Amino acid sequence: MWMTNVVAVCLLAILASAEDKKLSSHATTLADNSADLAFSLYHNMAKEKDTENILISPVVVASSLGMVALGGKASTASQVKTVLSADKLKDEHLHSGLSELLSEVSDAKTRNTTWKINNRLYGPSSVSFADDFVKTSKKHYNYDHTKINFRDKRSAVNSINEWAAKSTGGKLPEITKDVQNPDGAMIVNAMFFKPHWDEKFHDAMVDTRGFLVSRSFTVGVPMMHRTGLYDFYDDTEKRIYLLNMPLGQKQASMILIMPYQLEPLDRLEKLLTKTQMDTWISKMQSKAVAISLPKISLEVSHNLQKHLAELGLTEAVDKAKADLSNISGKKDLYLSNVFHASAFELDVEGNPFDTTIFSSEKLRNPKLFYVDHPFIFLVRDNKTKSIMYIGRVVRPKGEKMRDEL
Numbered sequence: 001m002w003m004t005n006v007v008a009v010c011l012l013a014i015l016a017s018a019e020d021k022k023l024s025s026h027a028t029t030l031a032d033n034s035a036d037l038a039f040s041l042y043h044n045m046a047k048e049k050d051t052e053n054i055l056i057s058p059v060v061v062a063s064s065l066g067m068v069a070l071g072g073k074a075s076t077a078s079q080v081k082t083v084l085s086a087d088k089l090k091d092e093h094l095h096s097g098l099s100e101l102l103s104e105v106s107d108a109k110t111r112n113t114t115w116k117i118n119n120r121l122y123g124p125s126s127v128s129f130a131d132d133f134v135k136t137s138k139k140h141y142n143y144d145h146t147k148i149n150f151r152d153k154r155s156a157v158n159s160i161n162e163w164a165a166k167s168t169g170g171k172l173p174e175i176t177k178d179v180q181n182p183d184g185a186m187i188v189n190a191m192f193f194k195p196h197w198d199e200k201f202h203d204a205m206v207d208t209r210g211f212l213v214s215r216s217f218t219v220g221v222p223m224m225h226r227t228g229l230y231d232f233y234d235d236t237e238k239r240i241y242l243l244n245m246p247l248g249q250k251q252a253s254m255i256l257i258m259p260y261q262l263e264p265l266d267r268l269e270k271l272l273t274k275t276q277m278d279t280w281i282s283k284m285q286s287k288a289v290a291i292s293l294p295k296i297s298l299e300v301s302h303n304l305q306k307h308l309a310e311l312g313l314t315e316a317v318d319k320a321k322a323d324l325s326n327i328s329g330k331k332d333l334y335l336s337n338v339f340h341a342s343a344f345e346l347d348v349e350g351n352p353f354d355t356t357i358f359s360s361e362k363l364r365n366p367k368l369f370y371v372d373h374p375f376i377f378l379v380r381d382n383k384t385k386s387i388m389y390i391g392r393v394v395r396p397k398g399e400k401m402r403d404e405l
């Protein structure tokens with residue numbers, strides 16, 4: 001009898017450890033720091049006048065920075081730690097921590113979400129990558145390495161775009177139309193993300209609705225609808241709605257932040273800090289919510305080189321100062337471009353849910369969450385609290401609709 005108990009206890013322990021593997025303290029610190037980076041990078045990008053939609057994965061940016069630290073020496077490498085507020089971490093803990101974080105949040109098996117992350121470092125044809133660097137950057141950051149000849153610029157650009165399209169299953173057809181400064185090393189992240197909702201939408205309920213880009217410009221988008229119980233907060237003072245939509249088996253969720261009505265997002269962006277976000281999340285309560293959400297795909301590509309420099313990564317990007325000699329054994333490289341591109345697809349798919357809820361009282365008088373104007377969103381991991389994506393949708397693809405205003 002006691003034998004069976006012992007076996008049962010052991011089994012339970014094994015199951016628990018498989019399900020709830022604790023993050024190391026380094027990974028936890030880096031998860032937290034990468035969330036800080038999310039907001040500073042977002043703000044830095046949002047201040048550009050001609051930027052419309054924004055889509056960045058702070059976790060992937062952090063791991064690309066880790067790759068730069070791996071290839072860098074002296075202050076070129078130590079600046080990476082400063083940008084990640086991780087000056088006190090030892091190198092090996094930086095790399096193992098970032099690597100652990102990335103594999104945790106991108107594990108498709110446990111998370112039931114499609115997230116293809118392809119990372120590549122392009123170098124000019126004169127460079128020869130050091131074996132050791134190739135091996136460690138593959139191991140920790142899943143980077144591969146390729147030389148590219150920019151003498152024929154058009155075919156070089158084409159081959160980058162072809163790689164991105166192929167490695168995302170065609171979802172991300174273009175990273176860039178042109179490459180400035182082809183004499184340096186170039187980071188390219190090509191990603192595809194598709195949330196799998198914890199509770200799915202109904203295919204049959206998708207219809208075309210107007211999305212107000214501005215007072216005078218409306219585009220038609222397919223809109224999906226559903227009513228369910230969601231964590232929701234109505235900030236009546238700031239005139240903002242917040243909604244938490246769980247993904248997969250609730251390992252992560254997409255948090256939508258939307259002003260009551262159409263307005264430029266800068267008012268909301270000024271409020272957007274990690275502390276404010278935590279406050280909002282703590283105030284959310286489970287409510288019946290009737291959601292209408294555009295069923296759209298966004299393809300966004302940013303060159304983060306300048307933005308990372310503004311956040312403190314000044315040496316790696318400076319041809320005269322960069323010391324990236326662990327990449328090639330020579331001091332012959334600098335970081336000339338950081339292309340960070342994603343396709344992000346919002347669709348109806350998700351888990352089936354308990355339909356008996358419709359006959360209960362729980363869904364009476366739902367709050368309306370009608371996403372027909374610009375909004376901000378986060379994809380936040382429930383375990384590490386790191387931010388898998390931060391972005392905004394101000395102009396979805398769609399045909400211009402007849403003005404009704």
Ligand SMILES: *[C@@H]1O[C@H](CO)[C@@H](O)[C@H](O)[C@H]1NC(C)=O
Pocket residue numbers: 069070071073091326
């Ligand atoms: C960089 O190269 C030096 C030797 O030149 C080596 O001691 C150091 O471990 C390397 N750093 C990394 C992160 O590989």
Ligand SMILES: *[C@@H]1O[C@H](CO)[C@@H](O)[C@H](O)[C@H]1NC(C)=O
Pocket residue numbers: 108109111112113114196
């Ligand atoms: C998520 O789970 C559903 C149901 O188990 C499955 O059909 C789907 O393929 C999974 N998706 C991913 C990306 O794991």
Ligand SMILES: *[C@@H]1O[C@H](CO)[C@@H](O)[C@H](O)[C@H]1NC(C)=O
Pocket residue numbers: 244246247250251252253382
């Ligand atoms: C986070 O996970 C816990 C435990 O599975 C769950 O109860 C909670 O609802 C999740 N939170 C979100 C925001 O999905």
